[in-house]
Amino acid sequence: MTHGFGEFFHTATGHRPYAYQAGFAESGLPRLVRVPSGGGKSAAAVLAWLYRRLVSAVEVTPRRLVYVLPQGSLAEPTHARIAEWLHHLGYTDDVDLHLLAGPESQNGAWRRFPERNAILVGTHDGLLSRALMRGFADARAMAPVSFGLLNTDTHWVFDEMHLLGPGLPTSTRLQSLRESFGTTAPTGSTWMSSTSDGVTTDGGDVAAGPRLAAVRRIRRLDPDPTRYVDDLVDALGAAHLPGTQSIAVLGSAQRAREVYGALRAAHPGREIVLVHPYARSADRRVGAAVSEEAGRDRILVTTRALDVGSDASGRTLLTELAPWSALVQRAGRCNRHGEHPAGGDLLWCVPPDGPGPNAGVAAWLNAHEGEAVTTVDLFRARVGRNPTPSQVLGEHDVLAMFDNAYGAVPADASPWICADDERTVLVAWRVWESGEPAEDEPGPGRGEQCEAPLADVRKMLDDRGVWLRDPVDGRWRHAAADDLRAGTSVVLDAARGGYLPEVGWAPESGAPVPSLFTGRTPPAIACVAWVSLDRHLLETEEEARAVTAALPGLTEAQREAVARAARFHDLGKCHDVFQAMLRGGGGGEPPEHLLAKSKAPWSTGVSTRAYFRHELVSALILLNGEHWHVPRVEPELVTYLVAAHHGRVRVSVRPEADEDARTLLGVRDGDRTPPVAVSTGDHFPGQSLDTGAFRPGGSWTPRALALRDRDDLGPFRLAYLESLVRVADWRSSARHDGPATGLVP
Structure with missing residues (x-):
């Protein structure tokens, strides 16, 4: 196997793997990886997972890899590097690759194909918050899908774990909760670091390699606090060697902007580039690409954006005092590739607000003033850390966040993920x-x-x-x-x-x-047919059975519950309010039978009742009678999955502030639904609706919590089943999508 992985790795990267990288391919990713900066941790994690998933250990390797960089990092270089590896290996069609960082953290395309192999690259704020059902910049209705998929059949890799702040204990706690609550398919985690902390480490052969013998000389700067930026600019100008790249890493975006502006004013003929994550998507991509360019005569001004995941290198690197893990990463970008045989210069200074919790780092640097140190020296150094105080994630917190309704507490996952100022x-x-x-x-x-x-x-x-x-x-x-x-x-x-x-x-x-x-902008894709309710229900069930057949770990009862929920999920569209919306465009020739989808552009998309939720009606229809119950299918689970399939009617259901006492999410007590017959032979008589079960104090919330807390389900399995019903619905709807061009009102 090692030889096979050697060729695999060489095809992807152009290099032979280190022994520790080959070991990961043979035995799987460990929980903890400690390798010097520049020692190939990213390649070790990604390519070992990829080899096992596609070649050597398909059945036991999770189908999703989530590669997590610390918040504030530019994830684009790592994403681009992985794309290049997939291209060299010929796997671009076999593995989906998604960027989830900055504005692109809102990209939800990865959720549509849970059975496909996929790599997600992003920062820990966006990814961990989604794993807690409180995703930053994630639509609240999509939260259960993100939660279900990220906590099932997924391997998490956390790069530079000591830079995650409160996210580090949260990531370890989440993994332990997956193991205790249980998941449908195995989900694991790996934490990586470029510091050894005196602990037995991986990558001994890396430490012996010539690349990491490159040196940088440590020199302290003492800028006058009253002219701090000007003194830094003077020092950078004096230290910069023409024909090389210098890098200045500032502790805040504001100081980075100030230094950048002062450098441009002081050196109008020199290329000065500012790179940080606070930019629009196109500008982020340009900045990330520019930072990777080698052989430029310029000064690159940045923040922690390039601490992790970047291959940038400078002969001269200036950094403000930072936590030890960050400083080691930055030092690893000084003469990173050993391209300057005489060595590089590592300049450092205490920021205007003082050393703060990094006094131990300053003491180590002062003790090594003037010395030439290698990456391995920094890796082996033992510098005490000041752990970041953080809120402890409890089991009760995760259970509480399973309720994603507006007004549910806690409303925000930030305390478990990032510091207030981040x-x-x-x-x-x-x-x-x-x-x-x-x-x-x-x-x-x-x-x-x-x-x-x-x-x-x-x-x-x-x-x-x-x-x-x-x-x-x-x-x-x-x-x-x-x-x-x-x-x-x-x-x-x-x-x-x-x-x-x-x-x-x-x-x-x-x-x-x-x-x-x-x-x-008019949509490029739209529904091109009048789709009957009966047809949509049948097609959604077909999609549900297909996707569950392709996924491991589901019991037969769970597969059948997903399929039955798909069959019944849109029964509530029979309601007059929804049918009127589908036909409300004032044109076309809609058929007389019950519809599930309207041919574009004849649906207004606007209901005559505010907040109307058809899935609430679907659940009420199922609750009002047992004639649809069959052996080996759990009616409680099916009903929950039907109610939850849009992510809005789940654990607690609250009326909106301007709804009267008879109305809940646009559904009025006493509303009548017509009879509905499904071609499967299921029949639902017309009935009068009563929303009492879903109101505060009703029976619905205890039923939902009982499912969440069942030993054979738990929060992760239950949300995963919700996700599969949602995916089946998306796919069945997509069967009738086509180019919107030519569709006229």
């Missing part, structure tokens, strides 16, 4: 003659958005220039302080500034921001 929101800019968005203006797309520090955006609330769509009723309104939490999406008036294409997020700038909004 939380970010997504910002877009629009041009409004009236100073505010139009009522029907769509929300921002990923390409428009920029990740920005939450604290910066909070300061903008005073001028009432921050807009968002209300998460409940979808209307545009001014954002309030309580609205802003990690992952919130907001829109600013482009005239007020806040972004510069060459700088990225720049709250101090008043220059108008070029808006990337191109107006309301």
